[in-house]
Amino acid sequence: MNSAVRNYLITTAVVVLAIGASILMYVRYVNKPWTRDAQVRANVVGIAPRVSGPIIQIPIRDNQTVKRGDLLFEIDPATFQAALDNALANLKQAQASQIKAQQTLQRQTELYETKVIDLQTFQDTQDDALAADADVAAAQANLETAQLNLGYTKVFAPVDGYLTNVNTSVGTYVNAGEQLLALVDGSSFWIAAYFKETQLKHLVEGAKVRLTMMGHESQPFQGVVNSLAWGIYLSDGATVDLLPQVSQTIDWVRLPNRFPVRIDVQGATPVPLRIGQTISVAVEQSRP
Numbered sequence: 001m002n003s004a005v006r007n008y009l010i011t012t013a014v015v016v017l018a019i020g021a022s023i024l025m026y027v028r029y030v031n032k033p034w035t036r037d038a039q040v041r042a043n044v045v046g047i048a049p050r051v052s053g054p055i056i057q058i059p060i061r062d063n064q065t066v067k068r069g070d071l072l073f074e075i076d077p078a079t080f081q082a083a084l085d086n087a088l089a090n091l092k093q094a095q096a097s098q099i100k101a102q103q104t105l106q107r108q109t110e111l112y113e114t115k116v117i118d119l120q121t122f123q124d125t126q127d128d129a130l131a132a133d134a135d136v137a138a139a140q141a142n143l144e145t146a147q148l149n150l151g152y153t154k155v156f157a158p159v160d161g162y163l164t165n166v167n168t169s170v171g172t173y174v175n176a177g178e179q180l181l182a183l184v185d186g187s188s189f190w191i192a193a194y195f196k197e198t199q200l201k202h203l204v205e206g207a208k209v210r211l212t213m214m215g216h217e218s219q220p221f222q223g224v225v226n227s228l229a230w231g232i233y234l235s236d237g238a239t240v241d242l243l244p245q246v247s248q249t250i251d252w253v254r255l256p257n258r259f260p261v262r263i264d265v266q267g268a269t270p271v272p273l274r275i276g277q278t279i280s281v282a283v284e285q286s287r288p
Helices: 003-031 078-113 119-151
Strands: 034-041 044-047 053-057 071-075 154-156 161-164 181-185 190-196 208-213 216-228 258-266 278-285
Touching: 078 119, 190 278, 208 258
Parallel strands: none
Antiparallel strands: 034 190, 034 278, 044 181, 053 071, 071 154, 161 181, 190 258, 208 216, 208 278, 216 258
């Protein structure tokens, strides 16, 4: 066999192998799709006080790990303690008036039964007693509100997680409802992977996937498909803003839309997850 024939056969074999490998890769991609368009997501709890006032202590730092119930910051309680004392005094005064009204009603009842006073006077006394009861109930409610407001001066972590964007300090005056801190819920991490609509038929809830984190390609970890999005935002106004917005990568070519697929992480990860980390997702088993 001369060299020309041998080279021809080698070239043909290489081309055939390349074509075969390409077909296998295409079949693998179609039946078990993968994407590099995925990021780490998590629930972020906005921390806001329920009362207004200056901060007197903030025993935390930016990017700190906290546990549920840890003190995040405290607002000056002096005004709210005074309001509580005033509410307690008003309750005692209302209770004293209630006792007096009940005693008067008891005497007026005896007088009415013996025909000493008329019906109108007796009914006025009954109304006064009911009003006194209402005053006590209102004073009790005000006292409970004052107790709550005093308790709200201390703001605690509602979940285990990681603080971020801590940009406040002692002395800062904060308003009720104004978010000051972001707390990443440490138990809520998931992967948001974006697959083409042509690939969705190969994705079902419970499908197993292999996850690879950028910078840690040699340390894959496992995940499972939790759910597939039922819609995405369309700029033509046909949908509402609450739907996820997924932009096309190329505007001048008609490409399949990409839909978010929520993936739960299983087992340990090579490094702690952080919102926004880039993940590659490959479907290993399309059916659970």
